[in-house]
Amino acid sequence: MKITREEVVHVAKLAHLELGEDEVQRFSEQIGTILDYFETLNQVNTDGIKPTFNAIHLTNAFREDEEKASLDNKDVLFNAPEKEDGFFLVPRIIG
Amino acid sequence: MKLHELTLSKAHELLRTKEISSVELTRAVLDRIDGVEAKVEAFITLTPETALARAEEADQAISRGEITPLTGIPIAVKDLICTQGIRTTCASKILENFIPPYDATVITRLSKAGAVLVGKANMDEFAMGSSNENSGLKITRNPWNLECVPGGSSGGSAAAVAADMCLGALGSDTGGSIRQPASHCGIVGIKPTYGRVSRFGLVAFASSLDQIGPLAKTVEDAALLLEVISGHDPKDSTSAPVEVPRFSGPMKENLKGCKIGLPKEFFNTQGLDPDVSESVHRAILTLKDLGAEFVEVALPHAEYAVAVYYILAPSEASSNLARYDGVKYGLRKEGQDGLADMYRKTRSGGFGQEVKRRIILGTYALSSGYYDAYYNKASQVRTLISRDYAEAFGHCHAILSPVAPTPAFRIGEKTEDPLTMYLSDIYTLSANLAGIPGMSVPCGFSARGLPIGVQLLSGHFNEAVLLKIGYQFQQATNYHMQKPAL
Numbered sequence: 001m002k003i004t005r006e007e008v009v010h011v012a013k014l015a016h017l018e019l020g021e022d023e024v025q026r027f028s029e030q031i032g033t034i035l036d037y038f039e040t041l042n043q044v045n046t047d048g049i050k051p052t053f054n055a056i057h058l059t060n061a062f063r064e065d066e067e068k069a070s071l072d073n074k075d076v077l078f079n080a081p082e083k084e085d086g087f088f089l090v091p092r093i094i095g
Numbered sequence: 096m097k098l099h100e101l102t103l104s105k106a107h108e109l110l111r112t113k114e115i116s117s118v119e120l121t122r123a124v125l126d127r128i129d130g131v132e133a134k135v136e137a138f139i140t141l142t143p144e145t146a147l148a149r150a151e152e153a154d155q156a157i158s159r160g161e162i163t164p165l166t167g168i169p170i171a172v173k174d175l176i177c178t179q180g181i182r183t184t185c186a187s188k189i190l191e192n193f194i195p196p197y198d199a200t201v202i203t204r205l206s207k208a209g210a211v212l213v214g215k216a217n218m219d220e221f222a223m224g225s226s227n228e229n230s231g232l233k234i235t236r237n238p239w240n241l242e243c244v245p246g247g248s249s250g251g252s253a254a255a256v257a258a259d260m261c262l263g264a265l266g267s268d269t270g271g272s273i274r275q276p277a278s279h280c281g282i283v284g285i286k287p288t289y290g291r292v293s294r295f296g297l298v299a300f301a302s303s304l305d306q307i308g309p310l311a312k313t314v315e316d317a318a319l320l321l322e323v324i325s326g327h328d329p330k331d332s333t334s335a336p337v338e339v340p341r342f343s344g345p346m347k348e349n350l351k352g353c354k355i356g357l358p359k360e361f362f363n364t365q366g367l368d369p370d371v372s373e374s375v376h377r378a379i380l381t382l383k384d385l386g387a388e389f390v391e392v393a394l395p396h397a398e399y400a401v402a403v404y405y406i407l408a409p410s411e412a413s414s415n416l417a418r419y420d421g422v423k424y425g426l427r428k429e430g431q432d433g434l435a436d437m438y439r440k441t442r443s444g445g446f447g448q449e450v451k452r453r454i455i456l457g458t459y460a461l462s463s464g465y466y467d468a469y470y471n472k473a474s475q476v477r478t479l480i481s482r483d484y485a486e487a488f489g490h491c492h493a494i495l496s497p498v499a500p501t502p503a504f505r506i507g508e509k510t511e512d513p514l515t516m517y518l519s520d521i522y523t524l525s526a527n528l529a530g531i532p533g534m535s536v537p538c539g540f541s542a543r544g545l546p547i548g549v550q551l552l553s554g555h556f557n558e559a560v561l562l563k564i565g566y567q568f569q570q571a572t573n574y575h576m577q578k579p580a581l
Contacts, residue, residue: 034514
């Protein structure tokens, strides 16, 4: 099944990616070929088969709800492109 | 004695008897790096000063009688693993200047054992690739033939070990990324059982598939590294609460009564290079001579592994890579249009082609209307693939197969069509899907002198049988002792 340009652009938007026209063209073709290949999975009968999300069947690994030390604020902000007063600084969100 | 050519085990012995010092050993390795790194380009960041400082500390510890197998041993680490205060880029422009504020658990363990970090190794960007050509920063060349790829995504780690620029390395394996470059570079690589090694501090690509593992010159060396990095970690909730055996002891038992399965699905493939086929068959004969018994097993869903993996891994990646948005760390590129524009410009400017392609593929597979057809379906087939292995291990202790359909290909040869590249992962992917451990061991060379590896797989947490088979194989062969003519 081919993927249309519009679908590629739409999905890219969902993923916060901005593609050039040549990228849209190239990805539509390549991803279309890959999606065609995925059709082979339709040959497999999976009725009643539970999906696997954890290969070693681990279930919830909880700890006691106790406050523990976290990262120091200066470490958290160390790589920040822009910061102010102990916060990450970003461009305006609305308007 | 060319100290950089030593195996980890031999170097440990010489350090223990004080015949050499860690400073001498580390200097020799750093000199070697000076000599050949320009040709190979295995490293993104070199840390010679820290290395010598750690080597000094190691020598002091050794003089106090405190020594472990890794004390004073120069190691390279894939640049996907966080090292506190040392640049960690994931071979991506989006993290080109990122400096982690903490060490990955495996790094803490290596440091505690006294290992010496010589540098951060190149890789495919965010571990997405099978050739190292997707690195956003530089190309690494195969030490055996500089026109060829070292494999990927742990290509830098593999090349560094093969070129004697370290005595061992850490890589990561999500679909074959330790085993395949190990095979292409003529060294040993192990992907442990999922959950055996902590993923805390491993930059996530596909969280249900990723594992850190050792790359080394011999099985014995790999076992020593594996022992140090393994173990339950409360900071990784997918870390398995199981004991870590002393891997090195049982390795030395012989192979009498060892049953090795040959999956018919892996030996029918037309795409298999004749040199690979011949080397793998010769390995089977060698193992037979060592007492192993071979049985045919079936992996009926083997052919679906590529489709399953290339749905699941990109899906998980699309989620894991959502965090690279220019806010907290890494590259930031602003536009005219506020926050959302910053996200788009940062990500589009910072990610390479393969990363973008997989994010789009994954986002599509998870999107409303497609989730059941793709992600859920693939997860169900994943269950069937896992069951195939569980069933097969009822008839054998380990399974043997090729690692890759061909030896290392030329740089640029396969970059046109992503699907062709994906299909070459056929032998390695299913182990990650099933969570089982796998190892690649050198078993021959192609007519043009490129290394070929053989793969061994076993059931969950049964790395011991892989090490035993691999170790015995290396007692009877010397492929692992050959060195590239750099």
